[in-house]
Amino acid sequence: MMQALALAERARGLTSPNPLVGALVVKDGGVVGEGYHARAGAPHAERVALTAAGPKARGATLYLTLEPCVHQGRTPPCVPALLDAGLRRVVVAVLDPNPRVNGAGAAALSQAGLEVSVGCLEAEARRLNRPFFTWVTERRPFVTLKVAMSLDGKISSWNRASRWITGVEARGEAHRLRSEADAIVVGIGTVLADDPELTVRLDPPWQREPYRVIVDSQARTPTSARVLSAGSPGRTLVAVTESADAQRVTALEQRGAQVLTLPARDGRVDLTALVAELARREVTALLLEGGGELNAGFLEAGLVDRVAVFVAPMLLGGQDAPTPVRGPGRGLKEAFRLTGMTARPVGEDLLIEGDIARGDEDVHGHC
Ligand SMILES: NC(=O)c1ccc[n+]([C@@H]2O[C@H](COP(=O)([O-])OP(=O)(O)OC[C@H]3O[C@@H](n4cnc5c(N)ncnc54)[C@H](OP(=O)(O)O)[C@@H]3O)[C@@H](O)[C@H]2O)c1
Numbered sequence: 001m002m003q004a005l006a007l008a009e010r011a012r013g014l015t016s017p018n019p020l021v022g023a024l025v026v027k028d029g030g031v032v033g034e035g036y037h038a039r040a041g042a043p044h045a046e047r048v049a050l051t052a053a054g055p056k057a058r059g060a061t062l063y064l065t066l067e068p069c070v071h072q073g074r075t076p077p078c079v080p081a082l083l084d085a086g087l088r089r090v091v092v093a094v095l096d097p098n099p100r101v102n103g104a105g106a107a108a109l110s111q112a113g114l115e116v117s118v119g120c121l122e123a124e125a126r127r128l129n130r131p132f133f134t135w136v137t138e139r140r141p142f143v144t145l146k147v148a149m150s151l152d153g154k155i156s157s158w159n160r161a162s163r164w165i166t167g168v169e170a171r172g173e174a175h176r177l178r179s180e181a182d183a184i185v186v187g188i189g190t191v192l193a194d195d196p197e198l199t200v201r202l203d204p205p206w207q208r209e210p211y212r213v214i215v216d217s218q219a220r221t222p223t224s225a226r227v228l229s230a231g232s233p234g235r236t237l238v239a240v241t242e243s244a245d246a247q248r249v250t251a252l253e254q255r256g257a258q259v260l261t262l263p264a265r266d267g268r269v270d271l272t273a274l275v276a277e278l279a280r281r282e283v284t285a286l287l288l289e290g291g292g293e294l295n296a297g298f299l300e301a302g303l304v305d306r307v308a309v310f311v312a313p314m315l316l317g318g319q320d321a322p323t324p325v326r327g328p329g330r331g332l333k334e335a336f337r338l339t340g341m342t343a344r345p346v347g348e349d350l351l352i353e354g355d356i357a358r359g360d361e362d363v364h365g366h367c
Helices: 002-009 044-056 081-082 104-111 122-128 130-138 167-177 189-196 246-253 272-280 292-300
Strands: 024-026 030-036 062-064 089-092 117-118 142-150 183-187 211-215 236-241 258-262 285-288 306-312 340-345 351-357
Touching: 002 024, 002 044, 002 062, 002 122, 030 272, 030 285, 044 062, 044 081, 044 211, 081 104, 089 104, 104 117, 104 130, 122 130, 130 142, 142 167, 142 292, 167 211, 167 306, 167 340, 183 189, 189 211, 189 292, 236 340, 258 272, 272 351, 285 292
Parallel strands: 062 089, 089 117, 142 285, 142 306, 183 211, 183 285, 211 236, 236 258
Antiparallel strands: 024 030, 024 062, 306 351, 340 351
8 A cells, every 4th residue: 555655646746636546456465557646637546557457457456545436527437447357355545535435436346246445554545635635525725834934933034035045955845835736825915025926947847837826905916927927827816805996907807817806804805715716726735825914814714734834044133024924923822833743954944844733633742
């Protein structure tokens, strides 16, 4: 199953809105076929593995990181193909959370007389597909908040310069994070300060183009903003409220942007409505790139799942220099806590990552 999970991982960032899936056909202790789901619309992992195995699949065991489907999606259901192959046993890591499958795939296999077991490396399989599970079960994207800051916690200098706080390797890693996302989101403050492109810049060029999203209640985005001319025009979304000036909205649309008029909360874009709209557009993974005001808004709305902070070996100082999370702030008891923290060097910087603890989790040492 570990090998099947590693196969699935090869398509990271390419399968959305589908999950990553890997499959391995094993007979007499040897692998006779393997496969993974390469992109939405391409054959499912189990079909690739069974095709590779050919007649050797008869009497074999199939290791599969996600329950096989029983419904017609972009491709035909897989359960009949598993039955036709003459497998003896199927080992599934985790059930598909999609209500159209959820146990039905496994049940159909055992009703047909196959030996079926579910739950092998289940936690790892869930972790592999956190965006997919969040999107299917909560109808919202999995949100990663990404920050680049100095060791003293500043995301730009006192005079608002933020290019570049981190080194070239960390910036490369940040583009890799972008490549795994279906949408990259920033606040209007960041567009006005930094004029970012919000594109994925990797070598070789990345095959998918995440949405570039600006949260901009009053449609203040300048028509000269780089985010409007970078990449395909239709992939830039500007989220505004009803009170945005109609002429500015029209000017943004004429530049090719899609303007999403969303409900307001306290006069600003309602972020819960924004992520629901993005989920409807098949955004399963969202990368939130600041700035501090928007980060605070997402955190307060309970919409952040994971935090990735690049820490540069520099001290910027300045009491007015911006920090990663603005908003009103919280007391120690109410702070947003993180679990499963890790840190690793990326070039000369450190990447610190962790998950936002939900109320029902035990946060060690802070009860
Ligand atoms: N180093 C880094 O990682 C990094 C990354 C990004 C930015 N930055 C820095 O951060 C600074 C900009 O940050 P910022 O805090 O001024 O601006 P920001 O967070 O980029 O944008 C904040 C604006 O977003 C709009 N907004 C709309 N709906 C909102 C909601 N529900 N909650 C919160 N905001 C909402 C508000 O303007 P409206 O009310 O007009 O809509 C708000 O003023 C710059 O200095 C930039 O260089 C650094």
